[in-house]
Amino acid sequence: MSQETSKVSGALGDEHSENAPLSIHDMTVAYHRKPVLWDIDLDIPEGQLVGIIGPNGAGKSTLIKAVLDLIPRASGRVMMYGKPYSEQRHMVAYVPQRESVDWDFPVNALDVVAMGLYGKLGWFRRLKKAHFEKAREALDRVGMGDYAERQISQLSGGQQQRVFLARALVQDATIYFMDEPFAGVDAATERAIITLLSSLRSAGKTVLVVHHDLQTIPEYFDYLLMLNMRVVAAGPTSEVFTEENLKKTYGGRLTVLDAVGHKLARNRL
Amino acid sequence: MVGDSLCWMQSATNWPETGSEVIALQDSGTWNQVLRVLSLSDYNTRVVILGTAALGVACGLIGSFMLLRKRSLMADTISHATLPGIAFSFMLMVAFGGSGKWLPGLLLGAALSGLLGMGLVLIISRFTRIKEDAALGIVLSVFFGLGVALLGLVQKMSKGSAAGLESFIYGKTASMLTSDALLIGAVAALSVLTVLLLFKEFCLLCFDQDFAAAQGFPVGKLDVLLMTMVVLVTVIGLQAVGLILVIALLIIPPAAARFWTEKLTTMALIASVFGGVGGALGAALSAVVPKLPAGAVIVLTNSLFFALSLVFGSTRGVLVRFLEQRKLSRKVGRQHLMRALFECLEKDGLQSVSFEGLLDHRSWSASELHRLLHQAERAGLISQGVEGIRLSAEGELQAARIVRNHRLWELFLINYADIAPSHVDRGADRVEHVLDPKTVHRLEELLDEEQKAASAISSPHPLGRIRKADA
Numbered sequence: 001m002s003q004e005t006s007k008v009s010g011a012l013g014d015e016h017s018e019n020a021p022l023s024i025h026d027m028t029v030a031y032h033r034k035p036v037l038w039d040i041d042l043d044i045p046e047g048q049l050v051g052i053i054g055p056n057g058a059g060k061s062t063l064i065k066a067v068l069d070l071i072p073r074a075s076g077r078v079m080m081y082g083k084p085y086s087e088q089r090h091m092v093a094y095v096p097q098r099e100s101v102d103w104d105f106p107v108n109a110l111d112v113v114a115m116g117l118y119g120k121l122g123w124f125r126r127l128k129k130a131h132f133e134k135a136r137e138a139l140d141r142v143g144m145g146d147y148a149e150r151q152i153s154q155l156s157g158g159q160q161q162r163v164f165l166a167r168a169l170v171q172d173a174t175i176y177f178m179d180e181p182f183a184g185v186d187a188a189t190e191r192a193i194i195t196l197l198s199s200l201r202s203a204g205k206t207v208l209v210v211h212h213d214l215q216t217i218p219e220y221f222d223y224l225l226m227l228n229m230r231v232v233a234a235g236p237t238s239e240v241f242t243e244e245n246l247k248k249t250y251g252g253r254l255t256v257l258d259a260v261g262h263k264l265a266r267n268r269l
Numbered sequence: 270m271v272g273d274s275l276c277w278m279q280s281a282t283n284w285p286e287t288g289s290e291v292i293a294l295q296d297s298g299t300w301n302q303v304l305r306v307l308s309l310s311d312y313n314t315r316v317v318i319l320g321t322a323a324l325g326v327a328c329g330l331i332g333s334f335m336l337l338r339k340r341s342l343m344a345d346t347i348s349h350a351t352l353p354g355i356a357f358s359f360m361l362m363v364a365f366g367g368s369g370k371w372l373p374g375l376l377l378g379a380a381l382s383g384l385l386g387m388g389l390v391l392i393i394s395r396f397t398r399i400k401e402d403a404a405l406g407i408v409l410s411v412f413f414g415l416g417v418a419l420l421g422l423v424q425k426m427s428k429g430s431a432a433g434l435e436s437f438i439y440g441k442t443a444s445m446l447t448s449d450a451l452l453i454g455a456v457a458a459l460s461v462l463t464v465l466l467l468f469k470e471f472c473l474l475c476f477d478q479d480f481a482a483a484q485g486f487p488v489g490k491l492d493v494l495l496m497t498m499v500v501l502v503t504v505i506g507l508q509a510v511g512l513i514l515v516i517a518l519l520i521i522p523p524a525a526a527r528f529w530t531e532k533l534t535t536m537a538l539i540a541s542v543f544g545g546v547g548g549a550l551g552a553a554l555s556a557v558v559p560k561l562p563a564g565a566v567i568v569l570t571n572s573l574f575f576a577l578s579l580v581f582g583s584t585r586g587v588l589v590r591f592l593e594q595r596k597l598s599r600k601v602g603r604q605h606l607m608r609a610l611f612e613c614l615e616k617d618g619l620q621s622v623s624f625e626g627l628l629d630h631r632s633w634s635a636s637e638l639h640r641l642l643h644q645a646e647r648a649g650l651i652s653q654g655v656e657g658i659r660l661s662a663e664g665e666l667q668a669a670r671i672v673r674n675h676r677l678w679e680l681f682l683i684n685y686a687d688i689a690p691s692h693v694d695r696g697a698d699r700v701e702h703v704l705d706p707k708t709v710h711r712l713e714e715l716l717d718e719e720q721k722a723a724s725a726i727s728s729p730h731p732l733g734r735i736r737k738a739d740a
Contacts, residue, residue, distance in 0.1 A: 069483075086485070123467075
């Protein structure tokens, strides 16, 4: 299957790498026919901490969701180590935005972390003691060991975020997608998270993080994806994190793309 | 919902009675019959009560997931959407020469029409810009309107007797046959089994749909399956409680169960028990008391459980919260008193302090202080005599510990949070009550060895109430 893919892409003169943890080929994503991401085409290098930045509405979360098949792509392909996501699920961990779930749900921290094991456990199977031990270890790693039995609504925002991270840790993945893990957390949690992310990188994992705080970018990320409905710049942080690129990324909506998007939506093309 | 009440009133007047196997105890009222029902000695009654209980269990379990998925009103739309199916299948059966009253046929029609309604809601909210709440309202009213119109047509048909069809609107356990009850029990058991098998998957679907999808679970199909379970229990609930009230079986038991627990498995279990007991009680009562509609009784029984849970629920009940709040405010009040006493005695180097002196030390009212003193005296912490207020040995120990915690926290604020000594008192006032031994230990480690050694720390600021002149 992968050989076949490489032949086809070779024939098209595609320069995507087979070894990239994530390569996106000409991906366009639309909501109600209005494109919100245009022609995303890039390879993410292995073993890096990758920051995804851009203004509100730039399509950062949309990019992650489209890559993980959570929303349909209007066009394009996504490959992880040369295979589509449906074949590589076991390699991927996902941390959704904290606000995306109801924290009043009747489960405790340990239950939430154990949910990271459901995918590998498969249909109908129940969690066993070994699974909960694994979940407990993950909670310890994020400094939440003492809160395992705590109902999740009794946790602070930072603690909830750590529980989500622990859930991603038990997935034991190679590629991590994290949607704003630093949103609304205290300074201590932010430090704990970044230490954890660095240790993941040291272990050879690739970590993609949607991030908002521009000040911490050079310190946190090796590689940067600057997004505003299209890829403004992608590359090592030291090269692409420039004032010019920031202006292009954050200098308002890209009016031409926006206008054309509206036309597409109206004319039902 | 105006249509609902209209229909109710119309139908309530021509309550239909059918068949000889019917277990409505028309001439009951004698203790014999009451006993017969309650002891489940009558086979038919037993089957009907067990069938209704099974329905309640299934509704409680499935309703738990609907409640957590914030989809409870979907059940209301589904139940209303069954009506045209009932009327249409009746017409079809009559057209093919039947009586039209064959229950499995009617329920099949109801299920198909309910599924159609559910599908329409999902399609409308997914593929158009109409939001789910509007889609629910549209489908509910259109289907129910269609159902009522079809029922009107059915009444005018020359063949077949349509009398009794409206009982699906408000329900009627009394007209339930043994075979009906068995059907209800079987479908309820099937849906309970399905939910138990997929408990983990449904839990993930309800808590974090995107995460479930990213792990490869087909959330769309799971969602439809869960809704299909709702259609199934709704359809079998039609006869017992009717399409208007079946929603209550799906919402009220889980909502009541939530007051007792913070764990999903326990919540589902309690909801099932509430649903089952409510169902059985309702069916039994309506069998004992003639003309008492089971649907209404079941809903009322469940509402009673809900009201009791709301007040007495062990984790979220109003009473527990009130008691906890009162306990905390008492504890805070006592700690304030003990600290004030300790500080007064320390300041003046005396063994006792006058009421006035204590009143002046803190901004509290005379009545409030009287109350606190009374409570503390009863607890054996202080004694009040002619010479003034004294700390008992136990009181002295407690007061010293409270003051020490307070001052530890103040020192921490001054040394680590850069707060001026004149301002730390207020901040420490609130925090000292929640300092557990672990935190105190950490504070001790942070602060000087010298202070750690001291059994009591001197206050870092002048004691007593801050007067306007000082400020």
